[in-house]
Each structure stands twice: as structure tokens, then as C-alpha cells.
Amino acid sequence: xxFLIDVFGDAADFLRDSAGELGAVVxxxxxxxxxxxxxxxxxxxxxxxxxxxGRFRWRKLLLTLVNVGMGIPPVLxxxxxLMLLWSDGPFGSLDILFTPAAMVVVQILLALPIxxxxxxxxVSSLSRDAVEQLSALHxxxxxxxVLVAREAWPGITAAVAASFGRVVSEVGAVLIVGGNIKGETxxxxxxxxxxxxxxxxxxxxxxGMVLLIIAFVVTGSLTWLQSREQADA
Amino acid sequence: xxxxxxxxxxxPQENPVVEIDELVVDDGERLVLFxxxxxxxxxALRLMAGIIGPVARNDVAYLPQRPYLFRGTGRSNLDLGxxxxxxxxxxxxxxxxxxxxxxDGAARSLSGGERMRIALARxxxxxxxxxxxxxxxxxxDLRDRERTAGIIADALHxxxxxxxxxxxxxxxxxxxxxxxxxxxxxxQRGPTGEVFTLPSDxxxxxxxxxxNMLVGTVVGGDDTVSEVSWFGHTIVxxxxxxxxxxxxxxxxxxxxxxHRERPxxxxxxxxxxxxxxxxxSVGRLLEVVVxxxxxxxxxxxxxxxxxxxxxxxSEIYVSVKALAMRTVSSxxxx
Numbered sequence: 001x002x003f004l005i006d007v008f009g010d011a012a013d014f015l016r017d018s019a020g021e022l023g024a025v026v027x028x029x030x031x032x033x034x035x036x037x038x039x040x041x042x043x044x045x046x047x048x049x050x051x052x053x054g055r056f057r058w059r060k061l062l063l064t065l066v067n068v069g070m071g072i073p074p075v076l077x078x079x080x081x082l083m084l085l086w087s088d089g090p091f092g093s094l095d096i097l098f099t100p101a102a103m104v105v106v107q108i109l110l111a112l113p114i115x116x117x118x119x120x121x122x123v124s125s126l127s128r129d130a131v132e133q134l135s136a137l138h139x140x141x142x143x144x145x146v147l148v149a150r151e152a153w154p155g156i157t158a159a160v161a162a163s164f165g166r167v168v169s170e171v172g173a174v175l176i177v178g179g180n181i182k183g184e185t186x187x188x189x190x191x192x193x194x195x196x197x198x199x200x201x202x203x204x205x206x207x208g209m210v211l212l213i214i215a216f217v218v219t220g221s222l223t224w225l226q227s228r229e230q231a232d233a
Numbered sequence: 234x235x236x237x238x239x240x241x242x243x244x245p246q247e248n249p250v251v252e253i254d255e256l257v258v259d260d261g262e263r264l265v266l267f268x269x270x271x272x273x274x275x276x277a278l279r280l281m282a283g284i285i286g287p288v289a290r291n292d293v294a295y296l297p298q299r300p301y302l303f304r305g306t307g308r309s310n311l312d313l314g315x316x317x318x319x320x321x322x323x324x325x326x327x328x329x330x331x332x333x334x335x336x337d338g339a340a341r342s343l344s345g346g347e348r349m350r351i352a353l354a355r356x357x358x359x360x361x362x363x364x365x366x367x368x369x370x371x372x373x374d375l376r377d378r379e380r381t382a383g384i385i386a387d388a389l390h391x392x393x394x395x396x397x398x399x400x401x402x403x404x405x406x407x408x409x410x411x412x413x414x415x416x417x418x419x420x421q422r423g424p425t426g427e428v429f430t431l432p433s434d435x436x437x438x439x440x441x442x443x444x445n446m447l448v449g450t451v452v453g454g455d456d457t458v459s460e461v462s463w464f465g466h467t468i469v470x471x472x473x474x475x476x477x478x479x480x481x482x483x484x485x486x487x488x489x490x491x492h493r494e495r496p497x498x499x500x501x502x503x504x505x506x507x508x509x510x511x512x513x514s515v516g517r518l519l520e521v522v523v524x525x526x527x528x529x530x531x532x533x534x535x536x537x538x539x540x541x542x543x544x545x546x547s548e549i550y551v552s553v554k555a556l557a558m559r560t561v562s563s564x565x566x567x
Contacts, residue, residue, distance in 0.1 A: 127301070130303070132279075133297060135282075136297060143314075150303065151303050153304070
């Protein structure tokens with residue numbers, strides 16, 4: 001019990017004494033996670049809408065790939081991206097390995113299937129009447145997509161929340177391609193691993209609490225938005 | 234005359250519930266697909282609209298049986314897929330259909346009838362040459378159906394339409410022609426009055442009944458009945474209509490009484506003299522078609538038939554009580 005009380009004390013000390021370092025880690029976490037989520041949602045939601053409405057040739061194959069992508073181990077994705085970006089790899093000339101850019105790339109690959117898969121699920125659960133009415137309206141692709149996105153808004157909000165959750169909680173892949181370099185590629189999850197490895201449980205706990213608060217604020221806001229939309233419907 | 238052809242209406246491909254090789258709709262024709270529940274009317278219409286089946290179509294305006302309004306207001310739904318001019322037309326139609334004041338409210342707060350009216354206004358405002366309507370009057374109150382049917386007829390304005398209905402009165406108002414669907418196939422097709430009065434066989438007779446539909450012009454009446462001029466006769470029938478209006482007078486063959494002599498003591502109202510032009514078997518009953526200037530069909534029992542000694546060419550009288558007849562607007566564009 002005394003041990004745990006000491007850990008909480010150390011956590012408070014860390015928050016007080018390391019505000020600058022913490023700010024940089026939190027800032028990079030939000031920047032990398034925010035960009036990755038935005039790109040994954042921008043690509044994944046239209047893909048999910050297309051898959052959800054269905055009636056084209058490669059739909060089943062694409063849906064299978066998306067479902068596989070949702071469950072793929074992040075360290076494997078990290079390893080593949082590492083090899084692709086390695087100096088001798090096919091994209092080595094980009095020279096972005098162990099930079100935030102590489103972390104954004106790997107997080108997009110992790111979040112994209114989730115954004116697409118959750119959206120596809122939400123769209124395919126629209127009622128038959130809604131889908132029939134949509135077909136009857138003969139709208140252009142973009143107008144149709146916007147209408148569906150609006151109709152499936154609660155599901156798409158869930159897709160955004162799940163994508164962001166995947167991105168900020170992921171550690172293996174970003175550790176592999178980012179390298180956890182202090183002041184450059186260290187984010188909250190990799191920092192927690194670093195502190196825990198060195199038995200600085202107080203610091204690890206403090207970072208974990210900050211991560212929890214971020215996740216709570218983001219998903220809480222999305223949930224609020226979701227319930228508001230449902231009330232307006 | 235240009236026409237619209239729908240070929241190979243078959244669904245599903247294996248063990249089809251609808252199988253129509255070809256359906257041709259003349260330019261300006263309003264064809265009602267009529268039949269009992271489960272006869273394949275809606276499936277046939279969905280095939281025509283390209284909602285199901287191999288052919289996707291964007292040259293038709295289609296109103297589903299259960300129109301769906303998306304998130305937003307009634308107005309945002311009314312405007313969907315329409316250009317500026319069509320939106321103005323849709324707004325005017327929404328006004329005629331009595332939902333103008335509901336357009337600014339949330340779509341989800343609207344009743345089934347209001348949703349149907351908004352979707353109907355949007356569908357009719359489209360400039361498609363072929364309009365497909367699935368039970369457009371079904372969610373409406375009985376008192377609104379006739380007026381709405383008149384608005385539909387006006388809005389179609391000479392365009393072709395296929396309209397699904399399982400209600401005789403709605404079918405009579407909405408269509409010029411009628412196709413009776415039974416078990417996924419068209420069993421009889423022709424002018425509405427002809428199909429109603431002269432069903433081609435027992436199955437059609439069972440579906441549509443033997444229904445007389447006389448089209449005439451209102452020449453008088455009061456708060457309860459209209460006097461309708463029809464082929465030199467004056468028919469008195471239930472339902473007030475303004476003088477000069479074209480109306481259809483509907484009544485079943487079973488309410489038509491047949492007499493060898495002019496009925497004693499009967500009022501001169503709705504007694505018509507004519508010649509028997511046809512006698513046909515309809516199930517266990519007999520249909521006697523009497524030419525009174527235009528045909529009136531009477532359903533009688535074999536016992537009455539023998540007692541009256543009826544034969545084709547016989548001159549007889551038929552009578553119908555005014556309250557057994559119903560008048561509806563003819564649905565002709567005014």
C-alpha cells in the first residue's frame with residue numbers, strides 16, 4: 001500500500017516538475033494523432049460509405065481487407081513500414097524514418113481500416129427505405145455521399161472516436177518507426193513504456209493519466225456531438 | 234405516338250415472383266397497376282425504377298411505397314435532387330397538398346401522411362417523362378385521397394405514369410388504364426372502366442370485383458348527392474360535387490337490380506332501360522352486361538337468371554339506389 005502511495009506522490013511530483021517535457025510529449029501526441037486521425041477519417045469514411053452502400057464488383061474483397069486491417073497487429077504494420085522506409089527500402093529516399101512523419105504514416109495505416117469498417121457498418125445498417133429513397137433521388141456521387149454521411153452521422157462519429165482511440169493508444173508501431181527519441185518522436189505511449197522500463201512508475205502513471213484525460217475529452221466530445229445529432233434527428 | 238417500354242421485368246431471376254416480358258406505357262397514359270397484396274405490383278414498379286434488377290435507370294421519377302425523409306427539415310428533403318425551377322414547383326405542390334407550413338419543421342417529426350405528401354411533391358416536381366408512384370394515396374385520410382388524386386393528375390400534366398394501387402376507388406381516380414396483376418403477371422389490361430365492368434375471367438373478377446364505373450358531368454345535386462349526366466340519363470349518386478365537374482360514378486355489380494318490366498312504384502331515379510349484350514359466368518354468379526348507351530354490369534344468382542328468363546338481346550330495366558353509388562373526381566386534368 002505504501003508503495004502505491006509513493007507512486008502517486010511521484011506522479012504528482014512529475015506533473016509539477018516536468019511540465020515543459022510533458023507539454024512537448026502531449027503536443028506531439030496530439031499533432032501526430034490528430035493528423036493521422038484526420039487523414040484516416042478523410043479517406044476511410046468515403047471508403048466506408050462506398051462499401052456500406054454496396055453493389056460493385058470488388059466490394060466483398062475490399063470489405064475483407066478492411067476487416068483484416070481492423071484486427072492486424074500494430075507491431076506488424078510498424079515492421080512493414082520500417083522496412084519500406086529503411087534507407088535501402090523502396091521509400092528510403094523519403095528519409096522520414098524516426099521522424100513524426102513516419103509515425104503519422106503508420107498511424108494512418110492503423111486507423112484507416114477502423115474508420116472505413118465502422119463507417120461501412122453504420123451505412124449498411126441504414127434502413128432499406130433510406131437506401132431505396134437514396135437510389136430514387138438520382139443524386140451525384142458527392143451529394144449522395146454527403147447525404148449518407150449525415151444520415152449515418154452517429155456511426156461516423158463512432159468511427160472517428162475509434163480511429164482516434166486506436167491512434168493515441170498505439171505503442172508498438174510508433175516505437176518501431178519513431179524510435180521514441182526524446183524531444184523528437186516521443187509521444188505519450190512510448191514515454192510511458194520508457195518510464196515503466198526504468199521503474200519510474202510515478203512518471204509513467206502521470207503520463208498515463210494525461211493520456212486518459214485526452215482520450216476522455218476527445219471521445220466525450222464526440223459522444224456529446226453524437227447524442228446531440230440523435231436528438232436533432 | 235412515343236411510348237415507354239419496360240422489357241423483361243423479372244425478379245428474382247430464379248423462381249421469379251414477377252415475370253412480365255414487356256410493359257408499354259403510351260405517352261401521357263396513366264396506368265394503374267392493380268392487384269391484391271403480394272401480387273408483385275411493388276416489385277414490378279421497383280424493377281421499372283431500376284431499384285432492383287439489372288437495369289439502373291435515371292430517366293424516371295419514383296415514389297417508393299414508404300418514402301423516407303432524411304435528417305434535416307421538410308424543406309431540405311423537398312429540395313433534394315431538384316433544380317431551382319423544380320424547387321419552386323415542388324413548393325407550390327407542397328402548398329396544394331397542405332404541407333407548406335410543415336416544411337420548416339424537423340423531417341423526423343412529420344407524420345406518415347405528411348412525409349408522403351412532401352415526397353410526392355418532390356417526385357411530381359421532377360421533369361422526368363415517366364413517373365412511378367407506389368400507393369401514393371395509401372397513407373392519406375379517406376377525405377384527402379380524392380383531392381390529392383386530382384392534384385397528382387394535374388401535376389402529371391400529360392406525362393406518362395405507372396401508379397400502384399390496391400384500392401378500387403383510388404385506382405379509378407388515378408388511372409386512365411388499368412393492369413390487373415395476379416401472381417406476378419398482368420392478367421388483364423385495358424381502360425379502367427372496361428376492366429372494372431368486364432373482368433376477363435374469374436380470377437380478375439375476384440380481384441377487382443364487378444365494378445361499374447360511369448364517367449359523366451355533374452349537372453346538379455345537393456349536400457349529399459350529385460346529379461350526373463351520363464349518355465342521356467341523369468344518375469343520382471352519393472357524394473356532393475360542383476356543377477360542371479367530371480366525375481366517375483362507382484358501384485358494384487351486386488347492387489344492380491334487374492327487372493323485366495319497369496319496376497312498380499320505383500322512383501324514376503337511376504332506372505335505366507337497355508339491351509342485354511352479354512351474359513357471363515363469374516364464379517357461382519352470373520354477370521349480365523346491359524347496354525344502356527354504355528354498359529352496366531349486374532351480378533345475379535342463377536336462380537334469378539332463370540326466373541327472369543334472360544337472354545342476350547332481351548330488353549330489360551336495371552336500377553340502382555343512389556346511396557349504393559359513389560362519386561369520385563374523374564382525375565382528368567383541369
